[in-house]
Amino acid sequence: MRIGILALQGAFIEHKFALDALGIESFEIRQKRDIEKPFDGLIIPGGESTVIGKLLRQLDLFEPIKEMIENGMPVFGTCAGLIVLAKNIEGENPHLGVMDISVRRNAYGKQIDSFSNEALIPEISAVPFPLVFIRAPWIDSVGENVQVFCELNGHIVAARENNMLVTSFHPELTKNTAFHEYFINMIKGE
Amino acid sequence: MSTQMELNRNLAQMLKGGVIMDVTTPEQAKIAEEAGACAVMALERIPADIRAAGGVSRMSDPKMIKGIQEAVSIPVMAKCRIGHFAEARILQAIKIDYIDESEVLSPADDKYHINKNEFKVPFVCGAKDLGEALRRINEGAAMIRTKGEPGTGDVVQAVRHMRMMMSEIRRIQSMAEDELYEAAKQLQVPYNLVEYVHKNGKLPVVNFAAGGVATPADAALMMHLGAEGVFVGSGIFKSGNPAKRAAAIVQAVTNYTDDNLIAELSEDLGEAMVGINENEIALLMAERGK
Numbered sequence: 023m024r025i026g027i028l029a030l031q032g033a034f035i036e037h038k039f040a041l042d043a044l045g046i047e048s049f050e051i052r053q054k055r056d057i058e059k060p061f062d063g064l065i066i067p068g069g070e071s072t073v074i075g076k077l078l079r080q081l082d083l084f085e086p087i088k089e090m091i092e093n094g095m096p097v098f099g100t101c102a103g104l105i106v107l108a109k110n111i112e113g114e115n116p117h118l119g120v121m122d123i124s125v126r127r128n129a130y131g132k133q134i135d136s137f138s139n140e141a142l143i144p145e146i147s148a149v150p151f152p153l154v155f156i157r158a159p160w161i162d163s164v165g166e167n168v169q170v171f172c173e174l175n176g177h178i179v180a181a182r183e184n185n186m187l188v189t190s191f192h193p194e195l196t197k198n199t200a201f202h203e204y205f206i207n208m209i210k211g212e
Numbered sequence: 213m214s215t216q217m218e219l220n221r222n223l224a225q226m227l228k229g230g231v232i233m234d235v236t237t238p239e240q241a242k243i244a245e246e247a248g249a250c251a252v253m254a255l256e257r258i259p260a261d262i263r264a265a266g267g268v269s270r271m272s273d274p275k276m277i278k279g280i281q282e283a284v285s286i287p288v289m290a291k292c293r294i295g296h297f298a299e300a301r302i303l304q305a306i307k308i309d310y311i312d313e314s315e316v317l318s319p320a321d322d323k324y325h326i327n328k329n330e331f332k333v334p335f336v337c338g339a340k341d342l343g344e345a346l347r348r349i350n351e352g353a354a355m356i357r358t359k360g361e362p363g364t365g366d367v368v369q370a371v372r373h374m375r376m377m378m379s380e381i382r383r384i385q386s387m388a389e390d391e392l393y394e395a396a397k398q399l400q401v402p403y404n405l406v407e408y409v410h411k412n413g414k415l416p417v418v419n420f421a422a423g424g425v426a427t428p429a430d431a432a433l434m435m436h437l438g439a440e441g442v443f444v445g446s447g448i449f450k451s452g453n454p455a456k457r458a459a460a461i462v463q464a465v466t467n468y469t470d471d472n473l474i475a476e477l478s479e480d481l482g483e484a485m486v487g488i489n490e491n492e493i494a495l496l497m498a499e500r501g502k
Contacts, residue, residue: 030466031229031250052467068226070250070286077248077466080459102226114285127285133309134333136219156222157287157309195222 023209024061026051028087030077032069032102036194040202054082063096063209066103068156068192071127074106075117084118091120096185098205104188105159112162121186122165129160129177129190143172143180147200153179153191160190182208220334220354223287223309224418227251227355227441231431231462232420234258234445236276238283244448247458251287251310253443254280259316259363260446260485263495269317271299274306281306289336294501295321297330304333310355311335313348315500316362316445325501328352338422340373340498342380342409346401349417356415358439359498360423363446365487367424367433369498374421374437385413423498426451426484428464428477435468452482 025041027034029050041048051057051064064087066074078084091097091107099107099121106117110124130136136157140150153174161178164170172180172189179190187208193201230250235241241252256272257265271292281288287309292299294313299320303311313326315338328335329352338359339345345356358377360370384395384406396406408416421434422443431442442465448454460477467473 029229031248033225033228035228036225053470053473069228070226070230072245072286073230073248073250073462076246077463080248080463081467132307133220133223133287134304134307136223138215138219154219154222156219156226192222195225 023047023063023206024049025063025065025209026057026061027065028067028074028103030069030081031073032067033192033194034065034067034069036192037065037067037100037202040194040199044199044202044206046206051083052081054086057083057086057090063098063205064090065205066097066099066106067194068101068103071102071105071117074102078106078117088118088120091118091186094185096205096209097187098201099186099188100192100194101156101158101190104161104190107186107188109165121183121188122168123181123183123188124162124164125159125190126162127159128157130155130158133157139174141172141174145171145182146204147198151193151200152196152198154195155191158190216332217329217352217354221417223334224336224355227287227420228418229466230441231458231465232289232441232443233448233458234443235280235449238279240449240454241280241283243455244458245284245286247455248462249286249458250441251289252280252284253289253291253312253445255291258446258449259497260365260450261363262316263363263493271296271302271317274302277303277308278306281308291317292326293317293320295319295324295326297326300326300331300335304331308333313337313353315359315497319500325351336420338498338501339377341376342384343399343401344502345377345415345419346399346405346409349415350402350405353417355418355420357420357422357443360421360425361490361493362423362497364424364490364493365426365447365450365485366489367426367430368490370421370423370425370434371437373423373498374434374439377419378438381409381413381415384409425461426487427481428460428474431461431464432468432474435465441465447485450485452484457481457484
């Protein structure tokens with residue numbers, strides 16, 4: 023199994039470390055030629071969604087990646103990655119616009135309002151999962167095919183729609199690989 | 213380590229592979245965001261103008277900073293003077309995302325840096341070598357940048373500082389464990405930080421390049437030398453076509469190993485900032501705060 027990690031900007035190396043720990047091969051996607059060889063899953067990391075969205079277009083990655091996801095490529099988006107996948111972004115134009123969720127950027131406020139917590143997410147793990155929120159978004163509403171995995175204080179912070187998995191927090195910044203394991207199982211079709 | 217410190221280091225991780233741009237107005241901030249900046253540094257005068265104007269340079273007007281916070285959705289940073297914790301508290305009060313305790317401004321304290329561990333908001337600090345970097349981290353800095361020589365458009369000092377830091381990191385990495393105690397003594401830093409560098413071959417926080425970056429090639433050079441991202445100050449808004457140059461530098465950082473792409477990006481950027489050579493400057497800002 024090979025997983026591509028979108029490495030245009032942000033915390034992509036942390037995802038690689040998580041996959042390394044699980045013995046999964048991964049590679050960085052920085053331009054179009056990087057996606058010429060076949061691969062099995064895609065991770066869109068945290069960073070600034072404005073930057074990632076812009077570079078997707080400038081580097082001619084936008085259309086091919088959108089098409090791959092629409093054709094069923096399993097994708098895991100964290101924080102900025104969630105925003106890049108969302109169909110609706112409060113007050114802004116969407117980027118890939120493939121997942122039926124409406125998101126609010128910087129929903130919790132500025133860096134001083136960043137926080138960590140934990141929550142039991144039965145789909146992911148039998149024990150509470152650590153949640154790290156960095157200038158995080160939340161999901162205001164979801165379409166009917168979207169399965170909500172986690173809500174915190176009334177806001178959705180993790181969800182799945184078919185081949186698309188998103189979190190507004192950063193599993194890759196913790197030592198816990200349960201989300202990545204779940205994603206790998208998604209790719210295996212389990 | 214406190215949870216807040218971890219969260220603050222985490223934000224710097226999100227900035228990696230990105231370009232942080234100096235801006236002086238909400239309009240410039242929007243141009244920077246549009247061009248793909250991952251954060252902006254709000255200041256009244258860019259370093260080249262601070263250098264030209266001379267005199268005492270202080271924290272910017274909070275009203276001006278707030279204007280920029282309102283204009284963009286990306287993180288906003290602002291500078292306070294070295295050691296000036298009252299300015300830092302003001303910046304924290306207006307919920308700035310990152311404080312740069314910066315040698316670009318006139319130092320307020322010639323002996324002590326701010327005890328950054330006491331703050332909730334994260335700090336970035338400049339460093340010329342590993343000792344300075346680890347001292348700032350010990351004081352609570354959640355991100356490091358090279359000092360370079362701000363406002364010159366001359367990359368030579370950023371290169372010198374990054375090379376120095378990286379070679380010192382490699383030296384520490386290759387030491388026998390019992391040599392680390394002496395290394396800590398020589399670097400004037402706590403043992404545990406030297407031990408971290410020895411084990412991990414990197415700083416415990418994100419490390420950016422800053423000072424004198426003016427072209428896509430400059431940015432690529434700094435990434436090759438080990439920078440995890442780049443600050444561009446005067447280089448953008450002192451140039452002929454800021455929007456185009458800014459976007460080119462952003463792409464050059466992402467694909468710094470692709471020479472063909474950087475060649476393309478370097479075409480038709482218009483006039484670069486004129487710049488001043490190292491031996492033409494009277495004031496070495498990098499010598500402030502050690």
